[in-house]
Amino acid sequence: MSLPGEAGKSVFITGASSGLGRQMAIEFARRGYRVALTARRLDMLEALRPELQQQGARAVFVAALDVSDEAAVTQVFADARAFLGTVDIVVANAGIGHLGRIGTLAFAKARDTINTNVIGFMATVDAAMRCFAAQGFGHVVGISSVAAFRGLPAGGAYGASKSAVTAYLQALRAECHGSPILVTTLSPGFIDTPINRGAKSRPFVIPVEQGGKLLVDLIERRVECATVPRWPWAMLARLIAILPTGVVARFR
Numbered sequence: 001m002s003l004p005g006e007a008g009k010s011v012f013i014t015g016a017s018s019g020l021g022r023q024m025a026i027e028f029a030r031r032g033y034r035v036a037l038t039a040r041r042l043d044m045l046e047a048l049r050p051e052l053q054q055q056g057a058r059a060v061f062v063a064a065l066d067v068s069d070e071a072a073v074t075q076v077f078a079d080a081r082a083f084l085g086t087v088d089i090v091v092a093n094a095g096i097g098h099l100g101r102i103g104t105l106a107f108a109k110a111r112d113t114i115n116t117n118v119i120g121f122m123a124t125v126d127a128a129m130r131c132f133a134a135q136g137f138g139h140v141v142g143i144s145s146v147a148a149f150r151g152l153p154a155g156g157a158y159g160a161s162k163s164a165v166t167a168y169l170q171a172l173r174a175e176c177h178g179s180p181i182l183v184t185t186l187s188p189g190f191i192d193t194p195i196n197r198g199a200k201s202r203p204f205v206i207p208v209e210q211g212g213k214l215l216v217d218l219i220e221r222r223v224e225c226a227t228v229p230r231w232p233w234a235m236l237a238r239l240i241a242i243l244p245t246g247v248v249a250r251f252r
């Protein structure tokens with residue numbers, strides 16, 4: 001059977017049990033990819049497996065993985081690579097989003113945010129780069145956020161974690177310049193998933209089905225950086241970055 005575009009390629013996704021990771025897995029399956037799904041909740045991944053096979057995935061690998069355990073990241077990545085043969089795309093997506101003002105949010109939650117969104121993300125990218133160096137090509141995708149553009153009240157730990165994601169990928173993109181290794185940073189605005197369902201307001205929120213499709217379209221187009229959806233966030237992110245502190249202080 002011939003499939004269009006990126007048919008038959010393979011993708012490794014962290015945080016595939018819910019939200020954007022789950023929806024990207026469905027979207028990649030529809031496009032005929034071989035997919036490796038990881039998250040801590042193995043039961044959710046096992047439940048997703050038949051749907052992906054039915055949607056057109058050419059092969060499905062699932063494994064439990066806590067990205068904050070770097071030894072586990074190395075092991076699970078090696079297992080996925082052995083199953084997939086080559087790994088064309090790695091989507092470092094796993095993330096959490098505790099909100100609370102600094103000095104009020106339990107510090108354990110701030111630490112968990114950094115452990116998952118920064119250390120776990122870096123461990124995933126590190127495993128991807130070792131694999132890509134050996135196979136001679138690859139595409140790293142990091143899921144950042146529009147929260148990376150400006151630290152906001154109650155979003156200190158989350159914003160710091162996403163600024164770290166964006167800066168880390170900027171460095172990696174420069175390191176890979178001119179090589180067959182591509183680096184993409186995707187910065188969603190509000191996409192309807194469990195991570196933001198408790199938020200007081202979710203401006204310009206879009207459904208997860210639309211978000212997953214936009215993310216995979218951007219990955220297949222191999223963009224360097226994009227907000228998701230592109231509008232109005234490409235403009236708003238830049239505006240938020242230059243707002244006076246007195247204006248930002250009124251948020252939330």
Ligand SMILES: NC(=O)c1ccc[n+]([C@@H]2O[C@H](COP(=O)([O-])OP(=O)(O)OC[C@H]3O[C@@H](n4cnc5c(N)ncnc54)[C@H](OP(=O)(O)O)[C@@H]3O)[C@@H](O)[C@H]2O)c1
Nearest residue numbers: 015017018019020039040041066067094095190191193195
């Ligand atoms: N939705 C939005 O509006 C939005 C906006 C900007 C950025 N983002 C980013 O998009 C990414 C996905 O979020 P989402 O919206 O899809 O939220 P979600 O529905 O809550 O999904 C988060 C995913 O991350 C996984 N995860 C959390 N901690 C993990 C850990 N220690 N190890 C491995 N996996 C872990 C979860 O799986 P398990 O619990 O099974 O491990 C789950 O699959 C995050 O990085 C988030 O910051 C989302």
